[in-house]
Amino acid sequence: MTNIQNMKPVKTTYNRRSFLKSSALSGGGFLLSIGWLSSFKSIDNQSVTNLPPNWNELNGFIKITADNVIKIMSPNPEGGQGVKTSMPMIVAEELDVDWKNVIVEQADLDTKHFTRQFIGGSQAIHQGWKPLRNAGATARQMLREAAATQWQVPVDEVSTELGILYHKKSGKSAKYGEMASAAAQIPIPKEVKLKDVKDFKIIGKSKSNVDIEKIVTGKPLFGIDTQRDGMLIAMIVHPPAMGLKFKAIQNEDVIKKMKGIKDVFPIKIFNEGYEKTFFDTLNFNEVVAVVGNSTWEVMKAQKALKIDWEPIQSSTENRNMLGRKLTVKIPAGLESSTEHTEKLAEMLKKPLNVLRKDGDPEIAFKNASKVIERTYTGPFLAHNCMEPMNFFAHVTDEKAELAGPLQKPEFTEQALSARLEMPLDKIDIQITRLGGGFGKRSYAHWLLEAALISQKVKAPVKLIYSREDDMTSGIYRPAYSATYRAALDANNDLVGFHVKAVGIPESPLFPNRFPAGAVDNYLAEDFTIDSNITVGSYRAPRSNFIAAAEQSFLDEVAEATGKDPIEFRLDLLKKAQEKPVGKTNDYDPARYAGVLELVREKSGWEQAKSTKKLGVSAYYCHDSYAAHVLDIEVKNGEPIVKNVCCAIDCGIVVNPDTAKNMAEGAVIDGIGVALFGKMTFTKGVPDKNNFHTYRMIRMNEAPKKIDVHFVQNNIEPSGMGEPAYPPVFGALANALYKATGKRFYQQPFMDFMG
Amino acid sequence: MAKYNLKINGKIRKVDIDPSTPMLWVLRDHLDMPGTKYGCGMAQCGACTVHLDGTAVRSCSLPVSAIGKGAITTIEGLSENGTHPVQKAWIEHDVAQCGYCQSGQIMSAAALLKDNPKPTDADIDNAMSGNICRCGTYLRIKEAIKTASKN
Numbered sequence: 083m084t085n086i087q088n089m090k091p092v093k094t095t096y097n098r099r100s101f102l103k104s105s106a107l108s109g110g111g112f113l114l115s116i117g118w119l120s121s122f123k124s125i126d127n128q129s130v131t132n133l134p135p136n137w138n139e140l141n142g143f144i145k146i147t148a149d150n151v152i153k154i155m156s157p158n159p160e161g162g163q164g165v166k167t168s169m170p171m172i173v174a175e176e177l178d179v180d181w182k183n184v185i186v187e188q189a190d191l192d193t194k195h196f197t198r199q200f201i202g203g204s205q206a207i208h209q210g211w212k213p214l215r216n217a218g219a220t221a222r223q224m225l226r227e228a229a230a231t232q233w234q235v236p237v238d239e240v241s242t243e244l245g246i247l248y249h250k251k252s253g254k255s256a257k258y259g260e261m262a263s264a265a266a267q268i269p270i271p272k273e274v275k276l277k278d279v280k281d282f283k284i285i286g287k288s289k290s291n292v293d294i295e296k297i298v299t300g301k302p303l304f305g306i307d308t309q310r311d312g313m314l315i316a317m318i319v320h321p322p323a324m325g326l327k328f329k330a331i332q333n334e335d336v337i338k339k340m341k342g343i344k345d346v347f348p349i350k351i352f353n354e355g356y357e358k359t360f361f362d363t364l365n366f367n368e369v370v371a372v373v374g375n376s377t378w379e380v381m382k383a384q385k386a387l388k389i390d391w392e393p394i395q396s397s398t399e400n401r402n403m404l405g406r407k408l409t410v411k412i413p414a415g416l417e418s419s420t421e422h423t424e425k426l427a428e429m430l431k432k433p434l435n436v437l438r439k440d441g442d443p444e445i446a447f448k449n450a451s452k453v454i455e456r457t458y459t460g461p462f463l464a465h466n467c468m469e470p471m472n473f474f475a476h477v478t479d480e481k482a483e484l485a486g487p488l489q490k491p492e493f494t495e496q497a498l499s500a501r502l503e504m505p506l507d508k509i510d511i512q513i514t515r516l517g518g519g520f521g522k523r524s525y526a527h528w529l530l531e532a533a534l535i536s537q538k539v540k541a542p543v544k545l546i547y548s549r550e551d552d553m554t555s556g557i558y559r560p561a562y563s564a565t566y567r568a569a570l571d572a573n574n575d576l577v578g579f580h581v582k583a584v585g586i587p588e589s590p591l592f593p594n595r596f597p598a599g600a601v602d603n604y605l606a607e608d609f610t611i612d613s614n615i616t617v618g619s620y621r622a623p624r625s626n627f628i629a630a631a632e633q634s635f636l637d638e639v640a641e642a643t644g645k646d647p648i649e650f651r652l653d654l655l656k657k658a659q660e661k662p663v664g665k666t667n668d669y670d671p672a673r674y675a676g677v678l679e680l681v682r683e684k685s686g687w688e689q690a691k692s693t694k695k696l697g698v699s700a701y702y703c704h705d706s707y708a709a710h711v712l713d714i715e716v717k718n719g720e721p722i723v724k725n726v727c728c729a730i731d732c733g734i735v736v737n738p739d740t741a742k743n744m745a746e747g748a749v750i751d752g753i754g755v756a757l758f759g760k761m762t763f764t765k766g767v768p769d770k771n772n773f774h775t776y777r778m779i780r781m782n783e784a785p786k787k788i789d790v791h792f793v794q795n796n797i798e799p800s801g802m803g804e805p806a807y808p809p810v811f812g813a814l815a816n817a818l819y820k821a822t823g824k825r826f827y828q829q830p831f832m833d834f835m836g
Numbered sequence: 837m838a839k840y841n842l843k844i845n846g847k848i849r850k851v852d853i854d855p856s857t858p859m860l861w862v863l864r865d866h867l868d869m870p871g872t873k874y875g876c877g878m879a880q881c882g883a884c885t886v887h888l889d890g891t892a893v894r895s896c897s898l899p900v901s902a903i904g905k906g907a908i909t910t911i912e913g914l915s916e917n918g919t920h921p922v923q924k925a926w927i928e929h930d931v932a933q934c935g936y937c938q939s940g941q942i943m944s945a946a947a948l949l950k951d952n953p954k955p956t957d958a959d960i961d962n963a964m965s966g967n968i969c970r971c972g973t974y975l976r977i978k979e980a981i982k983t984a985s986k987n
Contacts, residue, residue: 162934297935300871300911517936750972773880
């Protein structure tokens, strides 16, 4: 029974106009708005006529049938991070219903009703927490008011439990469904009460993935499974090397005569002069499309196509990076990894852009008793989502219908609107389950390609990238390098810290992260090297490299001071807590220390560190804290990870078993990428194009055991898609050092096991 | 083009098709059975795993002309309603993250258990190392196989 006395009142701000404004400005002002107002209008609106007659729309998130089935729309794309289950759980909690009666549906792109409808930054739960709770609590409050009116009793005497309204004094009760129509007529309450954390019945209790039964029976959930009457299959051919562009098709006639082939033609993805946004990254603006009846016929034609390519000229590109205007240089030339390595090393010798300086680092290093300097590198990485890039499109003169896997539908819709010169309200994007995203599906030039192909052939089209197209078409994790220096005084105290980081073509540096704030003399510099290799977000962008470098370095510095690596970090965090240096440190030292203390306890670190080959690492990113201890041995030159202990602080854990699954996945993926992940280039050509050359971790290489522990607190939840990933790399490097006596400075580590 | 009478999930399905077409695309494009997934097209990732006469095969590299009288089982035909012990174990362990590779994983696991009802950890590693999961659900897959082996 949810007791009113335990609930905390919050204001429900539902002014749609102010919500839209604040959301557009900063992305931070939309917490109290779900577009309830607009959806309430639709009760009397024609737009509800396409819903089953017995559905009563309460608000953008919730529908309740007369027979008490609760339907909750999950607003965000699902790519394996579990939000299709965990976001509705939050709504259901405040609505106070039985989870067994809840039906979850994936919402299409609908910017009128939903905010922040995308995957990125592990933010769905963090930013959705308040609006989702408010949505559930508001609906519940309206149901109570409806019941109070009907029963002629004070609303405070109406309680709820598992989707049933009660008036205990009179013994009256009603299912939510019975009051749903009346509740829809109740004015939206100005204030609703949220449950006390200790009264949660759904949040904090593991719930199965709502799609698990469909997944295990092979139901069509993914974009690549899309089927429509009269649908054609399309593939593209892009230049074989970065630095080349389309010139001419040599054998158009031959291809058009191939069996099942309808057409072959070049398409230009963006118009000249278009100001690209953050998510419009693409390498090849002109590609050749081949369209036919079936995938195999089109694959054969794709292989038979002969195309002339020519070198690109150096150019500049104006980009609007979420409001920050940038001019990006795109150099001509066919780049190779050997040159990239040289350029990174060369830049690290020069003074770079200073992003943060505390105290007097120069003097600290000059007067140091001991200076430690180490350089780390990480290569380009391909995302390798298991579902290759694809999109369905049916574009006519009147409208555009699209379906597929997409991380940033709202932004991609804007790009498509600009390209087709079609207003947004004529474009419908159905979001399918993503067969992996990892950042790659934030950039969706394949959606535009599908739309342009459909427009040209005047038919519904499914565009499929082959694995080779997927792996060689650009958008990689950038290549990075960083040099770290530490200054120790005569007492072996860390008195100076200096990080220099460069990337092609993106810097990996976060100047305000630990150990910034814990060292009196601190300097952080970075630089970006131009390239025509296109890059993009990759699970925990930048952190996925810089955490590996920093946490490996701290291990070595700890060793030089003679301290235990956990104790060394905790001492620094204590200083950051008690006497922080600077005011812009972007982590909470107490929570950071909390995961280190928890992992120390749970891994049995103190007892095992002298006998086992243990490596530790901790990191903070995307609002959550994670620390790992890896226990490894090396046999026949191959590392075997025997056990992994993870300690995580993501606040309230909404769906514990899924959160655990995310941490396990981050550990396994992280170990795989640290050991094997690498994309290199020879004269602009990606050296790997499928899984026979791009090594991925497999079951026999996965850790034997992973234990995941969560810090128990009542802090508002933060995400789990990324934070457990970055610290894996350093923990592995540090454990490998214990097992082999060798430090690992360059990824992938297997290249240096020797 | 050639005509084939294929035995798929216990039914005869007729197709008139280019003999070089891999079974993967016969299933997905011509028979409306999208449960079998495309991952690499070169038998490296296992997403397209089906059974041919009870043995796990990679359908992306198996031309339709090579099937003959062989019986194909896909994820859609593994059980009536997702009640195969492997499917039930996958649900029990809530294995999936993105889920894309899982039909191939399940088909590999079901073939393993048919031949070897009580596999050791090493047996599981050997049988399953042809299936890639980028999300990293390997430990849950292993646990689910052990659960299924008890049933």
